[in-house]
Amino acid sequence: MSAHGKPYVREVSRYGWFFRSPRYLRYMAREVTCVFIGLHALLLIVALMRLSDGREAWEGFLVNLTSPAGVVLQLLILAFAVYHSTSWFNVTPKAMPVLIGENFLPGAVIIGAHYAGWVVASVAVLFLAGVF
């Protein structure tokens, strides 16, 4: 590779590299918050299991869910799930540019469409749940 001595290779630490820059921390925040999406999925599975165990089990589950600890857990899950989802919405224009004629659709429109889809899906779920 070189006639003038051996090049020096700087080792990259496998751990803690994400503290080197705020942009790496933002990335890790986006990735790590997926755990809370998983937690919510787990919560739904447990809910289904309790439901299949009969009325008593289901009502016990509801009591746990509405206890202070249950509410705090759900609020935490909601906050992190919103952060996770919106951080992905915000990078969608990079992955899905839309060329119309000779111009790209502004990123805000693509991000906005995702938020709109989210609202529509939420309204549909609330409708199915009998809220309206």
Place this chain on the structure above:
Amino acid sequence: MSERIVELEVLRFNPETDSEPRFQRYSVPCMNEWVVLDALNHVKEAIDPTLSYRWSCHMAVCGSCGMMINGEPKLACKAFLREYEGVIRVEPLAHFPIQRDLVTVIDDFVTKLKRVKPYLIPKEDKLVEAGEFKQSPAELKRYKQYTLCINCMLCYAACPEYGLVPKFIGPAAISLAHRYNEDSRDGGREERQQEIASNEGVWECSFVGACSEVCPEHVDPAGALQQVKIKSTVDWYQEHLLPGSKK
């Protein structure tokens, strides 16, 4: 034309005498409108002629003077001294071996660039007399952004994936492959896919997005890589769910 003394802390490494790099401090009288490259040139001319670094155009076109300035990958010719306070730490581009001082060994990038065939592979041979390959403004727009890459390798220095997994083909090379794949005159996508849709290609990317943030030409390599991922996924489904369909 005001002048101030700027303290530069430059990483030095002489492969003939040093076992590891060390920092050397220089006090450089600088003009307010100077960039870091001007300060390095002053050091080389008036203080220490042994300092080694690459540069050529001094106008963010050649892509030679990429280095870490206060830990950020930057072109030294675009990093204005007035934007920094205190000691300015100058190091060679991260993730590349150090040849000498601020000069890195870039063979790995050059090899990867060759692998992705960053040139037009025409769909069909055409005689010169048959005329030019025509392209509409909309067809040009699809890939024009990616033609702006100057191969400065700042994106490789910013990419933690490349730092941790050096076999990753990396942002600039894959973006350039995408540039030719998106060109309406090109027919070389199949050949490039073998490189960029492999494990060493886009699937090593986890979309940190740092490459796009540091790109001095606003190429947006992160966008290019995600688009390659989506297109490669569509390929896979076409191949497995619709066998016989042509990509």
